[in-house]
Amino acid sequence: MRIALLFRLFLTGLAAGSTVPVSAATGSYELFELQRQISALVAGHSGEYGIAAIDLRDGYTAAVNGATPFPMASTVKLAIAAAYLTEVDQGRRSLGDMINGRTAARALEAMIVRSDNLAADQLFATLGGPAKVHQWLLSHGIRGIRVDRTIAQLLRERGHLADSKDVATPLAMVTLLKEIDGGTILSPQSRGFLLDLMRQCRTGTRRIRALLPAGTLVEDKTGTLDGISNDVGFITMPDGRRVAIAVFARGGRDRQPVIAAVSRMIYDRFTDSVRNAIAAFMRIR
Template identity: 55%
Template sequence: MRFFALLCWLALFGAQPALAASSPRLVPLERQLAWLTAGQSSDVGIAALDLRTGELVAVRGDEPFPMASTVKIAVAANYLAQVEHGRRSLDDTISGRSARSLMEAMIIRSDNHATDVLMRDLGGPSTLQAWLDQNQITGLRIDRNIAQLLSARRDLRDRRDSSTPTAMVGLLQRIDSGQLLKPASKNYLLGLMARCQTGKNRIRGMLPFGTRVENKTGTLNGLTTDVGFITLPDGRRVAVALFARYGANRPNTIAQAARAIYDGFAGWLRGGYTPAFGAQ
């Protein structure tokens, strides 16, 4: 089985010359992720960006995947940008609830109704897309609200409501760097993401105990996603986007990839393809 997986990895590595680490020190991580995804029955898209050095590693990084509930990061960022411009307030009452409580429900518990209430207040999917376009965020598109997405006939290769892994880490980088949000708004959003209660067996699943993670998960039938920030032992932070479509054991695949990213950016991978997934 491992021999077959290695053959798959070699075929994948040869067929995708765009898969390349931006630094020689990340070559072991590049190989680890290629080996890991080649051995899975699911389609896996990965991007990881060191927010300090700008080093990027990606596997199928330019392929669109459905965002599912990870789109809620964009909804939150757009609403907070409106707050900064004085057009809205977290204390506003919308459909009988404060915007603050809706925001918390959306990010922490992934409440779909809260998301659609905020999205409607912002002007709907087209307004959100216009905000992304205005800020030159490409590779990420918002076409429907959550209710429309869930009620539609599902095709996991539909480019509507999708993002590439590299586009998603680009959005995260723009949020983190202050290009989209001021420090107070950014810290508020990251604080909510740090309290994420869903999908604890994904990015968080195999990381060392106490690792700081700020994330948002997404789930559809046949799709498992998780995106956010991982803090390394030296204080560096890595923006990650992990998408797994079809196949089995998708949360475990995401957890393994997140651990490989943690070890690789921390400099703990020194070659070879044996995952260091034992320590948790």
């Protein structure tokens, strides 16, 4: 147990920073190598990237700039959806409630599948505004995400790049994804409903999904503003292992191809990364 704990703490410590010098003793760790490769990849491109990935089976995490806040853009819509579905689970609302002429289910579908901004703001208003969604995050112990403005306000104020509002760290975003997937904040029915919508996402074909093998299950939500390209969600590996991933990109060029390349790199490494890392650790301890 002590060995396993030390190993987990080691990987968690790596995830908080951007790059860490590789020593002979730790160079074998697959997730450490993954971080090194991601760092090298993004260093070869202009702009700034924040990346985090967590194995939802074992909790092992890899991150680059994992604690740096990045503009969320439309990835905030996952928090809006989860907050609304929590109230459905509590019996305070239903998917059949009418919201400006359409059911809540249709509004959620439009917001997640097509990234409809009007639907997002209608759901914001129903919940009581951005502050209520922010409070919902805090109530579930999710810190590192700020929800400050409606989508209309965000676009009107052109909030992006260096803005300190409506931001999330990559590690905070994968924490939200982990909570959504793990059944701790949503009922199985609400979780299934949201994941089904994410599976149908139409706006991210050139990001996380682009370079993954045909047939790979991806459930994601994109975010886009001037100079901002994001994609966050879940990748299911061939053995059934699920990985939550968040890739935020601001400035520079070729953001979408980089997101695609990073996602494929994570897919390749996470397929057997934890098994190889533990084996290496046991050999050198």
